[in-house]
Amino acid sequence: MKKFNTLIVALFIFSISSKAEQTVGTFENAYFGKNFTIEASQKNNELETVYIEVEAKSSKSAFLSVDGNKLESFKTSLEIVRD
Numbered sequence: 001m002k003k004f005n006t007l008i009v010a011l012f013i014f015s016i017s018s019k020a021e022q023t024v025g026t027f028e029n030a031y032f033g034k035n036f037t038i039e040a041s042q043k044n045n046e047l048e049t050v051y052i053e054v055e056a057k058s059s060k061s062a063f064l065s066v067d068g069n070k071l072e073s074f075k076t077s078l079e080i081v082r083d
Contacts, residue, residue: 021051029055039063047071 021039028035036053047068056062066074 021049024050040068 021041023037024040025038026035027038032055034055038053039051041048041051049068050066050071051063052066054062054064
């Protein structure tokens with residue numbers, strides 16, 4: 001029984017770590033004069049979600065999340081807005 005419980009805990013930790021975000025880059029926001037991070041998570045070696053840090057007033061940090069399969073349309077939308 002003890003081995004079974006250990007296996008369950010190990011699988012639980014592995015499933016959590018497979019969804020963990022990893023920092024993949026940073027960007028400087030000229031308006032706030034701050035550097036922010038960009039994080040991403042993978043599932044089955046495919047991009048699952050991208051998290052873009054933004055300015056937060058009521059907490060230490062806040063992130064926008066973009067589904068991995070919608071990242072290209074998100075980037076296109078940002079370029080259109082910028083122009």
